Amino acid sequence: MSWSSSNYLCLSSSSSVTQFSRCKLPCESEGQRGKCQDLNRATNISAYNSLKPPSFKLDKGQRRNDHVLKKPRNISAYYSLKPPPYKFDALEPYMSKRTLEVHWGEHHRGYVESLNKYLGKDDILYGYTLDELIRVTYNNGNPLPEYNVWNHDFFWESMQPGGGNLPILGLLEQIEKDFGSFSNFREEFIETALTLFGSGWVWLVLKRNEKRLAIATTTNAVTPLVWDDIPLLSLDMWEHSYYLDYKNDKARYVNVFMDHLVSWNAALARMARAQSFVNLGEPKIPVA
Amino acid sequence: MALRALTNVKTLGRLRHQQIRGLQTFTLPDLSYDYGALEPAISGEIMQLHHQKHHQTYITNYNKALEQLDDAIAKGDASTAVKLQSAINFNGGGHVNHSIFWKNLAPTREGGGEPPHGSLGWAIDQHFGSMEKLVAKMNAEGAAVQGSGWVWLAVDKELKRLVVETTANQDPLVTKGASLVPLVGIDVWEHAYYLQYKNVRPDYLKNIWKVINWKYASEVYEKECP
Numbered sequence: 001m002s003w004s005s006s007n008y009l010c011l012s013s014s015s016s017v018t019q020f021s022r023c024k025l026p027c028e029s030e031g032q033r034g035k036c037q038d039l040n041r042a043t044n045i046s047a048y049n050s051l052k053p054p055s056f057k058l059d060k061g062q063r064r065n066d067h068v069l070k071k072p073r074n075i076s077a078y079y080s081l082k083p084p085p086y087k088f089d090a091l092e093p094y095m096s097k098r099t100l101e102v103h104w105g106e107h108h109r110g111y112v113e114s115l116n117k118y119l120g121k122d123d124i125l126y127g128y129t130l131d132e133l134i135r136v137t138y139n140n141g142n143p144l145p146e147y148n149v150w151n152h153d154f155f156w157e158s159m160q161p162g163g164g165n166l167p168i169l170g171l172l173e174q175i176e177k178d179f180g181s182f183s184n185f186r187e188e189f190i191e192t193a194l195t196l197f198g199s200g201w202v203w204l205v206l207k208r209n210e211k212r213l214a215i216a217t218t219t220n221a222v223t224p225l226v227w228d229d230i231p232l233l234s235l236d237m238w239e240h241s242y243y244l245d246y247k248n249d250k251a252r253y254v255n256v257f258m259d260h261l262v263s264w265n266a267a268l269a270r271m272a273r274a275q276s277f278v279n280l281g282e283p284k285i286p287v288a
Numbered sequence: 289m290a291l292r293a294l295t296n297v298k299t300l301g302r303l304r305h306q307q308i309r310g311l312q313t314f315t316l317p318d319l320s321y322d323y324g325a326l327e328p329a330i331s332g333e334i335m336q337l338h339h340q341k342h343h344q345t346y347i348t349n350y351n352k353a354l355e356q357l358d359d360a361i362a363k364g365d366a367s368t369a370v371k372l373q374s375a376i377n378f379n380g381g382g383h384v385n386h387s388i389f390w391k392n393l394a395p396t397r398e399g400g401g402e403p404p405h406g407s408l409g410w411a412i413d414q415h416f417g418s419m420e421k422l423v424a425k426m427n428a429e430g431a432a433v434q435g436s437g438w439v440w441l442a443v444d445k446e447l448k449r450l451v452v453e454t455t456a457n458q459d460p461l462v463t464k465g466a467s468l469v470p471l472v473g474i475d476v477w478e479h480a481y482y483l484q485y486k487n488v489r490p491d492y493l494k495n496i497w498k499v500i501n502w503k504y505a506s507e508v509y510e511k512e513c514p
Contacts, residue, residue, distance in 0.1 A: 102486050102487065106486065106487050107487050110487065197374065197378045197457055197458070198378075198435055198436040198437075198456065198457035198458075199434075199435030199436045199478075200435070219435065220434050220435040221434070221435075238435070238478065239436070239477065239478035239479050239482060240478050240482055240486075240487060243478060243479060243482045243483065244482070244483070247337055247341070247483075248337060248341040248342055248345070248479060
């Protein structure tokens with residue numbers, strides 16, 4: 001599909017920080033939206049917010065715009081529903097297609113829609129990127145549930161089909177430096193997840209001030225961004241993310257996440273980007 | 289015969305040990321109705337999981353935390369004792385809240401859903417206008433609870449009035465007011481409705497009123513405000 005992409009410059013950086021900016025459609029500014037042939041295509045572009053077109057194939061009977069938010073007319077600031085970077089059944093049998101359909105299609109979509117609706121009423125917050133919005137509206141630890149949008153985008157990208165195993169290269173070294181060994185880290189992560197009370201998230205973050213990795217938990221919709229830490233991985237411990245597959249067996253869910261779902265590639269990419277903000281020390285250059 | 293004497297001594301010793309410790313452990317209370325009796329408002333699968341798994345887990349962890357607390361107090365270990373407080377709050381609160389919840393529910397054929405007559409009905413009309421308004425208010429507050437929590441209809445026994453309150457996670461109602469006595473509590477944790485209603489919490493709240501046991505609520509109310 002060829003995009004006339006020069007008109008629709010939606011910036012995106014690496015997957016960890018998604019920058020949404022309003023795509024000004026030429027047909028809109030001329031007041032000719034109905035006549036714009038590219039309107040449908042534009043919806044796709046602005047929804048995906050990345051320079052490469054979506055490459056997944058549609059299932060039989062699924063329409064192309066099935067899970068893309070239709071562009072609302074009157075809302076002036078909006079965020080889009082970004083699909084996970086894999087098909088819904090790609091995470092079977094560890095996370096079922098049904099869970100993804102409900103978790104992404106209903107929960108995440110609901111959050112995005114209520115966020116847009118809320119922002120449609122509030123001009124002050126117009127034009128922020130999602131990151132900035134979260135920081136600005138932290139509200140002392142009680143942000144609106146709509147801020148789960150960022151968390152969920154991050155969560156989908158923290159998983160991959162065929163995930164699990166071990167991290168590699170610098171990330172593994174850093175984990176070993178900060179936790180002792182990978183299995184220590186794994187145990188601590190699992191224990192933290194299991195002792196979390198209520199709804200929340202478990203994160204692997206890079207702490208800016210202390211210049212080290214740490215495991216953090218947040219409740220409800222809070223993200224570690226508000227503490228200025230850089231998240232590398234997240235695990236959704238809200239009941240809705242595991243209830244359909246594991247009912248109340250949180251332990252199995254967390255173990256399966258660590259063994260089969262977690263995307264160390266994504267974490268490595270985010271870590272690489274994070275190192276441009278946090279100086280983790282001199283690299284070990286072998287002496288010739 | 290010597291063996292029997294031995295076992296007697298042992299069991300006696302253990303009993304005495306428990307009495308000295310004085311620690312009472314909690315057990316899962318039985319439901320007075322079948323798991324499937326609340327259909328179609330709440331499915332039998334949810335009831336079974338909720339009762340046998342979730343509530344049981346709270347009780348198990350509560351007992352464990354109490355034991356650890358007992359040890360810590362006996363040893364004078366203040367920091368451990370304080371550290372255990374959140375586990376006790378959470379699991380103990382979970383046990384207390386769920387025990388009330390089971391009594392708050394009744395199958396339709398046993399009076400579930402039938403609005404209260406008598407003093408509670410009158411008080412509801414007085415404070416909220418009508419039963420429908422109370423239900424609407426509780427549903428709105430329940431749907432607005434972020435994450436996990438409970439929504440309560442309670443009576444303030446000092447001020448003798450009805451209030452609608454929400455609590456987060458498993459905090460018991462008294463954290464919102466020491467003189468609040470719960471009459472009806474609705475669990476809006478996702479585990480209470482997810483398998484049946486998925487993320488549509490408002491539907492769950494709308495339907496649960498069909499199985500609310502107002503007889504129990506009236507009894508509690510009349511005890512506090514005779």
